[in-house]
Amino acid sequence: MVTAFIDALGFRSLCEDRLGQFVPTSARHRPGRIMASVAVMLAGGGEHVSDLDMLRSSAGVFGKVASNATMSRFFQQAAAAPDVFAYGFATMTRELRSRVWEAAGDRNPALTATALNPLIIDLDATLVTSHSDKEQAVGTYKGGYGFAPFIASVDYGASNGTGEILATFLRPGNAGANSADDHIKIFEQAVAQLPDAFYTDDGVLIGEKVLVRTDSAGASRKFLLYLASLGVQFPVSRIRCRWPRPAWSRESMRRSTGNRPWTRPGKNARMRGWSMPPMSWAHGLPGRHEPVPACRALASWCAGNVIGSRRASCDSIFDEFTALARPHPRCAAQGAGPV
Numbered sequence: 627m628v629t630a631f632i633d634a635l636g637f638r639s640l641c642e643d644r645l646g647q648f649v650p651t652s653a654r655h656r657p658g659r660i661m662a663s664v665a666v667m668l669a670g671g672g673e674h675v676s677d678l679d680m681l682r683s684s685a686g687v688f689g690k691v692a693s694n695a696t697m698s699r700f701f702q703q704a705a706a707a708p709d710v711f712a713y714g715f716a717t718m719t720r721e722l723r724s725r726v727w728e729a730a731g732d733r734n735p736a737l738t739a740t741a742l743n744p745l746i747i748d749l750d751a752t753l754v755t756s757h758s759d760k761e762q763a764v765g766t767y768k769g770g771y772g773f774a775p776f777i778a779s780v781d782y783g784a785s786n787g788t789g790e791i792l793a794t795f796l797r798p799g800n801a802g803a804n805s806a807d808d809h810i811k812i813f814e815q816a817v818a819q820l821p822d823a824f825y826t827d828d829g830v831l832i833g834e835k836v837l838v839r840t841d842s843a844g845a846s847r848k849f850l851l852y853l854a855s856l857g858v859q860f861p862v863s864r865i866r867c868r869w870p871r872p873a874w875s876r877e878s879m880r881r882s883t884g885n886r887p888w889t890r891p892g893k894n895a896r897m898r899g900w901s902m903p904p905m906s907w908a909h910g911l912p913g914r915h916e917p918v919p920a921c922r923a924l925a926s927w928c929a930g931n932v933i934g935s936r937r938a939s940c941d942s943i944f945d946e947f948t949a950l951a952r953p954h955p956r957c958a959a960q961g962a963g964p965v
Contacts, residue, residue: 628669629688632662635725644714648703655692660700663691716818723790724821735782736823744837744859745824746781747792747816749844751803762798774801776808778816781839792816806848813838813853833857 632638638658645657666688667678675697681688692700704711727734739745756763756772763772776795782788793815795808802808817824817831824832837859838844845862853860 628666629662632665635722637665637722638662640718640721644718645704645711648700648707648711655690655696657700659689660692660697663688664697716815720819720821723819727821733786735780736821739824739835741834741859744835745820746783746837746839747813748779748781748789749776749809749812749816749838749840751776751797751801751808751843753799756799762796764799766799767803770799772799773797774799774803776812778812792819804843804846806846806852809840809844809846809849810852831856831858834859837861 638656638661641658641661642656645661649655649657649660663678663681664675667681670680672678672680675694678691678694678697681691685691724736727736732738735745751774753766753768753770754773754775755770765771766774774797776797777791778793778795779791780789793812795812795815797808817836820831820836824835826832833853833856838853839861844850850860850862
């Protein structure tokens with residue numbers, strides 16, 4: 627089934643066109659056969675090049691498979707010209723994705739994406755453990771040892787599958803999680819993978835058809851203003867931070883709550899040292915509004931403590947993004963104004 631899918635996409639011929647310079651012209655095993663073998667092996671649960679033995683044991687089904695030495699030489703040639711290989715591989719995967727999405731018909735994400743129903747791109751870093759010394763393997767903030775790659779993935783929604791990976795940005799294990807430059811870099815790599823339907827005739831990204839989600843690490847001024855400059859939708863919370871001095875003590879909480887230390891003294895959660903007015907980030911609910919274009923999820927737990935990787939005045943943050951605030955289109959008819 628996987629091999630039939632690869633053949634239907636024209637995978638081998640496309641690999642030859644984009645990666646043919648990495649093998650000698652007289653080589654019997656061409657890039658299309660090499661990359662197709664690796665793809666089938668990974669789809670079958672393999673993790674290492676040596677796992678290609680599962681294909682070699684069924685030559686009648688999968689044909690002749692390149693040896694491990696041939697695989698090694700191919701990737702050595704690719705490593706010698708990383709920029710050339712990265713460009714060829716990125717343009718190849720973009721073309722393959724366009725072909726797959728076009729084959730989806732009415733379920734084509736490029737056709738269903740609109741300002742009200744944008745394509746959701748999730749950006750997040752993760753830790754990958756290394757059990758031996760490898761390039762860029764260093765200590766992590768959790769006390770482990772390995773890498774901290776950045777991943778951009780598409781979320782199709784619960785009814786349309788789990789989504790797919792758009793781009794991966796390899797980083798050492800001690801890379802910062804809240805780096806605005808890394809967020810911008812992985813976002814640019816991700817949108818470069820989107821089909822032509824997400825771009826104008828002049829090659830400009832149609833930002834309103836894309837919504838970017840991150841955790842609190844993405845709540846930096848530089849990254850958010852960069853997304854706003856492209857017209858891309860993104861979620862961010864607005865929480866009024868008021869840091870009392872001195873902080874609440876257990877005894878003072880008992881006195882104010884009638885010896886019930888964990889009872890909230892009011893509608894706002896002041897007992898824990900901050901005040902959060904009631905607010906919702908839900909889509910399309912009556913009277914609800916959004917602090918930035920098409921807010922759909924909580925991305926920053928406390929903007930004043932996270933944005934810019936430093937403690938900043940919440941009022942200055944709100945003033946900076948007031949110009950970006952607008953009601954969600956579904957709520958505009960009900961009179962919900964900007965924050």
